[in-house]
Amino acid sequence: MFDISPETKALSEQAEAKVLHVFSEIDRISQKNTEKVLSAFHKHRVSDTYFAGTTGYGYGDKGRDTLDLIYAEIFKAEKALVRIGFVNGTHAITAAIFAALRPGDILLSATGLPYDTLQGVIGISGNYPGSLKYYGIGYKQVDFAADENPAYTEIEAAASERGVKAVFIQRSRGYSERKALTVEEIGRICEIVHRVNPDAAVIVDNCYGEFVEEAEPIEVGADLIAGSLIKNPGGGLAPTGGYVAGKAELVEAAAMRLTAPGIGGECGCTLGQNRALYQGLFLAPHTVAQALKTAAFCAELMRLMGYESHPEPDSKRSDIIQAIKFGDPELLKRFCRGIQRGAPIDSFVTPEPWDMPGYDCQVIMAAGAFIQGASIELSADGPMRPPYMAFLQGGLTYESGKLGVMLAAEYLRNAEK
Helix, strand or coil, rough: CCCCHHHHHHHHHHHHHHHHHHHHHHHHHHHHHHHHHHHHHCCCCCHHHHHHHCCCCCCCCHHHHHHHHHHHHHCCCCEEECCCCCCHHHHHHHHHHHHHCCCCCEEEECCCCCCCCHHHHCCCCCCCCCCCCCCCEEEECCCCCCCCCCHHHHHHHHHCCCCCEEEEECCCCCCCCCCCCCCHHHHHHHHHHHHHCCCCCEEEECCCCCCCCCCHHHCCCCCEEEEEEHHHCCCCCCCCCEEEEECHHHEEEEEHHHCCCHHHHHCCCCCCCCHHHHHHHHHHHHHHHHHHHHHHHHHHHHHHCCCCCCCCCCCCCCCCCCEECCCCHHHHHHHHHHHHHCCCCCCCCCCCCCCCCCCCCCEEECCCCCCCCCCCCCCCEEEEECEEEEECCCCCCCCHHHHHHHHHHHHHHHHCC
């Protein structure tokens, strides 16, 4: 049995009682999104014959091609590209960004400095071969307003500038203190951009946000969205991959970036992974609901313990991330080690900060997952820099997620003695 003190158990019971009212709204949204997914499966007549994998070039992979249609249906897109050939979310987002830009164009970030791994793609953290900067593509950004809301007036002015051909929106908070953007807020940015610059494409990094709300960014005006299959839409079963969805010509251009010009999405074998991708997508709305319940429970428990945590337990959420500010590197380490202790895989491992590719400082990461790096499974990580925040996400089941958070709380309480 887990070594959790009576004091931590009592606090956890108090926290759970406080957030139970939040769960009904989470379940309502999960029900709506499950209906959406199931309807798409029915419309496209999914059969177990689609689960047979292809090898080599992957020509005529009916399961792969039908999954593209299903993603397009669910996200209200003209076209979608779902491939295990995307190595991570950054890869899919990069393909989406390059789909809309040519040398001499400008990418505008409407949500401030993008997530760490995208800074290399843009050329902020170095002029890497293949970066936007390397190809002569410019970059500008509009930071959030003082109240942490999008700076709409500044976005309007910047988007109207000559040369801006793509506007980037990062839905989740990443490793920052700002809140995640709601689909409604994304829609307002889309309206502004399309009004002042009809030729610019709005591209949304949708990571951590799929199925959190009833609507998705394309429904409010986004031209292209991209994300990772080992986050929300993979439902904890997808072993790897990513997706791009949106306007047909942009998705086709992203496919050319993934493979090669003239080949695009026609190639790409699935190696027997179609079943996991289909079943993961089917489970995704429910799995996301489990992660949201875990996050709400964590938010309330951390609040009871005196730690600053965002979003608030009963706040409207637009991603699955829960941020906890510790202000102390040792407390950040302890929290992550507690989460690791509650993992089904590698629970005996002690996470240590390390030089993770794509980051400018060491990162500590707790991720005892069935799929390496799967953020829809319970995990916690954070950069080893002030204000020393942990970013918790995932939880395949609320019950296991709650236990992991309780163990993290126990590790923190032991540090306070």
